[in-house]
Amino acid sequence: MVADTESRYPDWGAVYADNANWVYRMIFARVCNYPDAEDLTAEVFLAALRPLRTTASVAQVRGYLRVITRTVLAAHWRQTMGCEITSIDDVPDVTLEAEHAVNSTTAQQVQRVLAALPGNYRRILELRFLQGRSIKESATQMGVSVANAKVLQHRALRLAATLNEEKEEQ
Amino acid sequence: MSERGLHRYVDDLLHGRRPRPFVAEPFEAAQIRVAIEVRGARTASDAPSERFLTDLHRRLAAPMPRGQQAHDSLNGPHATRRQVVVGASAAALAGSAGIVAGAATAGVIPDGHARAEGPSMQPSDGSWQVVAASADVSAGEMHPFDVGSVVGFVRRVNGQPEAVSGVCTHQGCRLWFDRPLDQLRCPCHSTAFSPTGQVVNHLLVTAPEPLPRLEVREQHGSIEVFVAQKPPTEPA
Numbered sequence: 350m351v352a353d354t355e356s357r358y359p360d361w362g363a364v365y366a367d368n369a370n371w372v373y374r375m376i377f378a379r380v381c382n383y384p385d386a387e388d389l390t391a392e393v394f395l396a397a398l399r400p401l402r403t404t405a406s407v408a409q410v411r412g413y414l415r416v417i418t419r420t421v422l423a424a425h426w427r428q429t430m431g432c433e434i435t436s437i438d439d440v441p442d443v444t445l446e447a448e449h450a451v452n453s454t455t456a457q458q459v460q461r462v463l464a465a466l467p468g469n470y471r472r473i474l475e476l477r478f479l480q481g482r483s484i485k486e487s488a489t490q491m492g493v494s495v496a497n498a499k500v501l502q503h504r505a506l507r508l509a510a511t512l513n514e515e516k517e518e519q
Numbered sequence: 520m521s522e523r524g525l526h527r528y529v530d531d532l533l534h535g536r537r538p539r540p541f542v543a544e545p546f547e548a549a550q551i552r553v554a555i556e557v558r559g560a561r562t563a564s565d566a567p568s569e570r571f572l573t574d575l576h577r578r579l580a581a582p583m584p585r586g587q588q589a590h591d592s593l594n595g596p597h598a599t600r601r602q603v604v605v606g607a608s609a610a611a612l613a614g615s616a617g618i619v620a621g622a623a624t625a626g627v628i629p630d631g632h633a634r635a636e637g638p639s640m641q642p643s644d645g646s647w648q649v650v651a652a653s654a655d656v657s658a659g660e661m662h663p664f665d666v667g668s669v670v671g672f673v674r675r676v677n678g679q680p681e682a683v684s685g686v687c688t689h690q691g692c693r694l695w696f697d698r699p700l701d702q703l704r705c706p707c708h709s710t711a712f713s714p715t716g717q718v719v720n721h722l723l724v725t726a727p728e729p730l731p732r733l734e735v736r737e738q739h740g741s742i743e744v745f746v747a748q749k750p751p752t753e754p755a
Contacts (some may be wrong), residue, residue, distance in 0.1 A: 361579070369575065398579055458556070459557050
């Protein structure tokens with residue numbers, strides 16, 4: 350990673366090498382699946398890289414990539430779901446550190462929401478989403494039937510979404 | 520209310536598959552948001568694979584045909600799974616960052632173009648330039664072209680060629696043709712135009728102008744566009 354944001358990249362290959370990773374991670378955090386994250390990352394770089402003047406500073410290039418990523422993500426949600434599910438803040442000159450801070454804030458928010466859920470709801474979400482267990486494994490762990498585990502998962506998500514929305518309204 | 524789409528979406532997400540789209544109600548969207556946030560809190564799961572990074576690098580390094588969009592020709596197992604069609608070769612983002620520039624942009628907007636609405640301009644000083652072979656422009660297709668000072672798309676309507684500019688009227692970004700949606704789309708601010716050049720949707724405060732139409736004719740097995748030598752003295 351280039352540390353000096355006032356410096357310049359020697360060529361587009363350097364731009365790609367220095368930025369592909371964080372662009373991908375920024376997208377992945379907002380779609381959470383590899384196929385979409387890979388396609389959207391490709392879309393960003395195909396749209397952004399060729400017309401890029403490498404005389405731009407590192408900071409400018411990153412800002413530009415962020416803008417493109419933001420619009421590509423917004424278009425993805427509108428086209429697939431008809432509404433924006435997740436987004437990238439429209440904040441100019443956001444540093445990579447700030448992006449890490451955003452991710453960290455999201456993680457804390459997730460922990461808060463999980464902590465606010467009844468025990469069974471929290472457990473099913475932890476097993477399924479955080480630990481990646483199958484519904485069958487999760488059911489066994491919790492000592493419930495698979496059908497029950499599914500119902501718990503659906504209800505837990507509904508309640509978590511309600512709590513999230515209430516937080517946003519506050 | 521059936522939540523089948525939602526449950527299937529979450530299931531896909533948990534299995535690492537590409538989630539199948541559906542039109543989400545607001546509360547379904549909220550649940551998907553939570554699902555993504557919780558799933559995203561799983562550690563060490565967000566790094567791109569080396570295979571993907573290498574493939575994309577190879578795609579970016581591949582030469583792009585003049586006047587063509589970056590059609591994803593890599594349909595092998597390592598290509599991205601969705602067809603990515605992005606106008607990139609000279610996608611001049613003349614945005615606030617001002618860090619990119621395309622050679623085609625400066626002269627493309629006024630030269631030889633007439634607005635889709637209102638009276639057409641009749642440039643007298645210019646020349647007809649071949650933009651495609653007649654056989655290459657079929658019904659239902661937007662055929663991209665780039666003749667240096669003019670970038671656009673030509674298509675057939677009732678057998679007759681029609682052409683519009685391929686540059687967004689907002690900030691000059693180069694458009695790409697989204698075939699499944701039958702729209703010309705701008706990579707910079709997500710504006711979409713119909714094949715006739717009308718704005719279909721946008722995220723801007725003020726709707727951008729429709730795309731200028733280009734004078735076009737067909738003769739001797741070729742499709743030609745009129746390219747003016749000088750910009751008009753009066754705005755359209």
